[in-house]
Amino acid sequence: MPGPEAMRRMDRWLGVPVCALLSGMRRAARTWRRTRAQEQAVRRVLFVQLAESGSMVLADPAMRELTARSGAQAYCLTFAHNRDSLAIAGTVAPERVFVMRTGSLRVLVTDAWRFLRDVRRERIDALIDLELFSRLTAALCVLTGVRRRAGFHRFGGVGLYRGDLYTHPLAFNPQLHMAQNYLMLVEALFAEDVPPAPRVPAAMLVPSVCRRELGADELAVVRERMGRLRGGPIGDERLVLVNANASAMLPQRRWPQAHFVALVRATLARYADVRVLLIGAEDDRATTAAIADEVGDERCADIAGHFALGELPALFALGAALVSNDSGPAHFAAVTALPVIALFGPETPVLFRPLGNATVISAGLACSPCVNAGNQRRTRCTDNQCMRRIAVAEVFGALCRVLDARPLRLAPRDALAEVGA
Template sequence: MRILVVKPSSLGDVIHTFPAVDLIRRSLPEAPRITWVVNDKLAAITALCPGIDRVVKFPRHQLASARALRNFVKDLQAEPYDLAIDFQGLLRSGIISRLSKAPRRAGFKHAREGAWLFYTEKYSVPADIRHAVAKNLSLVRQVLPSDAPERRPPLAIPSAQRAEASALLTKLHGTGPILAVGFSSRWPSKNWPLAFFAAVLDECARRQPGLRCWLLGAPNEQADGEKLRAMTIICQPTNLAGSTAVLTLAALLEQSQALLTNDSGPMHIAAALGLPCVALFGATDPTLTGPYGEEGLHQIIHSQCPNSPCFQRVCPTSPGECCKGWDPAAVADTIITKLQRHT
């Protein structure tokens, strides 16, 4: 069976689809041939998902180019499909499903922007299923009925990136457990203050002698990583923000013992690896997009702001509101527990 997976973006959303793709493979008696449509900037991340046979890159930032769109459609239609599953549920993903020429095109019944108009099969998700991962799994079980159990599929991290990550980690200060820190995200409202992170890291370093710590982030977050590093007094984090490609980032997380993070894409990579996350949530709802995993693995630190979750890209009150009421020492307690339990 030839299946097209339509999930162009974003980083976290792509990661949320890995268990569903794994379930597709385990739901069919013979291994299907799976093609994934993904934004060109995120194509590398699909390499972590085992069993993807082909990737079609969607030119998200070149939509004004007729040539880029023609090439995309040509690539999309280079192979026939028996089934297209749209996990995105937006107008563009619905159109992509239709352009695939797959005779069966499945998606969510309540997909946004009229995407459902392009489906031949529309499925509802039970009201008690809220997390994005669980919704994707529910869709697959309805499209391809199966008794295969849910599981966290292993990520396919190349050996070269594992070696690169190991080399980077040997340069960290200390000899103890490794704590990764995701201090930033694409939404300013999701970012808890750098001063709060610094206070938590110093408290962790005080309680855990030899703690090794590294900062992760995109190239445009490198400067804030330097600010955070300069704010710490006891902890000596190494700023790797902007220094690694996504596959090396995954390898670094794989070799760490815990992650302190805002709601971000790397948080979902960590969760997919089974790395314990201590996740700071304010602007968004962890029941919808929190770190997914077995009960007790992750710990959510909920903002006490009355507007939380506001779902606004920019804080509607004042920056730093999310962390008010939280003692950095209490967050450090949780992190130390995760480090000691998973060392």
């Protein structure tokens, strides 16, 4: 599977000439004929969002706005490993999702070719490229043959060159949350002026994700498996979920393992009715197992790899709080009422704050954020002080405020003394 840096290099060295070539061809075609994309009815719209699992949730308000506004069916193109992330919000029906696998370059190219064939069969009327200046996705959008296309364009501002490939190009606004930027792309798609400069409607200033309605069966499955993992049924204890992992695309987002250990110990010492569950995927177990071993308390359980992505909403519905690095689970929780404490460093919550019931904590260093739309979210930082300097006491204080909002049973020890300043 090509790594994140290999994908970025391919996007740069292959994407730039491809975008330039396609842009030239598009300009030449315009001199010979006028496009009538504006007059085309919008019945089927394709959203392109490949790499970021958390962004699937951030895009949900835009997808719902499109459906409410036009009645169009929403389709989506994503990488195969993100398909379950898209299903968390449940806005796009599974049969309307196109996927591309990333096992090898040959597989990726084969799936891209298959997608170009299949998307024409679906007779898509318009598309919205949600990617932040990915050149190859811009080229892919043109090759679909869809005549009405909205996507981010740098103009003279933020972003990378990717040619002139959209009929409705929109300037990316780094002062707006990503969910709002996505909503502006929907506005741009229906704009009469090109390039569009839509206003930000007041209702879009605070986007929200539609809450999932969880059935009794979904909750029962999670409860039953939880009971097997802990050796008995869940009683009146409160479940504090901890996500200590972050994707390989940006490992600098990780809060130090020792900080998580100190936080878990302090939480268990202060609250007698709390059990801490370390969550994650199967390949996260090296981290979660190490934290559980170091904590050394039977009330701290490593459950990484025991729940599928689609079961997370039910797990979150049973939780009392989630403490998470800036990664997918912090965003997935937005489909429930679960309070989230999200830790930010290399990225900014101005753009990527979770849309749910979230408290954001960052160290506020001058060098943060160091990744943005202009550098393809890459950084040379090897010492993530922006995460290391987030104090355990600050995170613990935020967690205590969540847990103290309901009756509890305090343990006799003063956990605040253990945490320190």
